[in-house]
Amino acid sequence: MKYEETWNEVEEYISRKVIREPPYMESALKRSINSGIPQISVPVTEGKLINIMAKAINAKKALEIGVLWGYGTMNIASAMGNDGMVTGLERVEKHAEIARQNIKEAGLESRVEIRTGDAMESLISMRDSREGPFDLIFIDADKGPYADYFRICLDLSHQGTIIFVDNMVWRGRIIESDSTDEDVIGIRRLYDELEKQDGIDATVIQSVGSKGYDGFAVIRVLRDTHK
Ligand code: SAH
Ligand code: DHB
Ligand code: MG
Numbered sequence: 001m002k003y004e005e006t007w008n009e010v011e012e013y014i015s016r017k018v019i020r021e022p023p024y025m026e027s028a029l030k031r032s033i034n035s036g037i038p039q040i041s042v043p044v045t046e047g048k049l050i051n052i053m054a055k056a057i058n059a060k061k062a063l064e065i066g067v068l069w070g071y072g073t074m075n076i077a078s079a080m081g082n083d084g085m086v087t088g089l090e091r092v093e094k095h096a097e098i099a100r101q102n103i104k105e106a107g108l109e110s111r112v113e114i115r116t117g118d119a120m121e122s123l124i125s126m127r128d129s130r131e132g133p134f135d136l137i138f139i140d141a142d143k144g145p146y147a148d149y150f151r152i153c154l155d156l157s158h159q160g161t162i163i164f165v166d167n168m169v170w171r172g173r174i175i176e177s178d179s180t181d182e183d184v185i186g187i188r189r190l191y192d193e194l195e196k197q198d199g200i201d202a203t204v205i206q207s208v209g210s211k212g213y214d215g216f217a218v219i220r221v222l223r224d225t226h227k
Contacts, residue, residue: 003208011045011209019048022078025071028102032069035098041071042140042166043211050138050164053218054079057162059135062086065119065149066141070099070112076136077108087131088114089122089141120145123152132156133226140166144182147189154199155227162220165190168204169215190217199223 021044033039041047054062054076060083062076067090077086090096096116103112115122119141126132137153139146146165153163168174173184174191194202199222206215 007208008210011043015044019044021048022074022106024102024106025074027105028069028071028074031102032071032098035069035094037069037095037098040211041068042216043207043209045209046166046207046216047071047075050136051075051079053162053164054136057135057160059162060084061132061134062136062138063132063134063153063156064088064138064140065123065153066090066139067099067114068095070102070114072138072140073099073112073114074103074106074108076138077103077111078106080111082110084111086112087126087134088112089119090114090116091118091141092116120148120152123149123156127152127155127227130227133158133224134161136162136164138164138166140164142186143167143170143184144186146186147193150190150193154197154221154225157221157225159221159224162218165217165219167214168217169206169213171213194219199225 050072059080064073064086067073067088073086073088093116096114099114103109134156139149168187170187174187176184179185200219201222202217202219204215204217
């Protein structure tokens with residue numbers, strides 16, 4: 001892609017000029033690299049947006065589906081006061097372990113609980129036990145069940161809940177209507193769900209940079225949907 005080099009340089013410029021991150025983010029990133037965790041956390045520009053959004057809505061209860069090494073988690077937890085709580089769902093034990101270390105080193109452990117296991121199982125038991133409602137939800141795990149995650153997240157929402165969803169452009173592959181790829185199909189199912197849901201306000205922003213060509217959805221729940 002012709003613009004790739006420019007995108008990366010621009011991202012680097014933006015990061016340097018405008019993104020302020022706490023010093024623990026750098027050592028957390030290093031720990032993730034040293035432990036061989038895939039480098040698929042959200043771009044810093046998106047992480048900062050989630051952080052600002054959490055502050056803007058004064059989020060006190062947040063849910064993250066797909067924690068990895070805790071970058072998104074820490075962006076949400078650091079936006080909260082000591083009365084805040086982030087619940088993170090992560091299937092891979094090693095990711096959860098590194099994330100817990102990072103979160104502890106950041107001094108955020110009293111505001112974060114990471115639950116290991118399959119996200120769908122965790123979400124179903126959360127709904128069954130009437131957990132929530134959450135003020136902010138970040139969906140960023142496997143793409144196949146995205147629409148199912150979203151529907152269950154509505155059951156864990158209240159009026160005004162903000163739902164962020166990463167990877168909503170997937171290198172542009174989301175327009176491949178005849179795709180047999182389970183990720184593409186999964187993300188497209190979420191678009192179908194967004195199309196037919198009338199209780200939400202939503203947008204998708206395309207993005208480029210070090211994490212390639214992708215994008216994210218920002219959704220606001222219009223009515224109380226807590227089950
Ligand atoms: N939100 C993170 C990045 C998440 S990457 C950030 O921006 O910092 C996706 C994560 O989802 C990976 O850690 C992966 O192990 C996890 N994951 C994938 N499928 C899952 C599932 N079914 N249940 C729980 N976690 C899952
Ligand atoms: C990939 C990127 C992501 O942001 C994610 O959540 C999962 C996978 C990837 O590039 O493979
Ligand atoms: Mg992602």
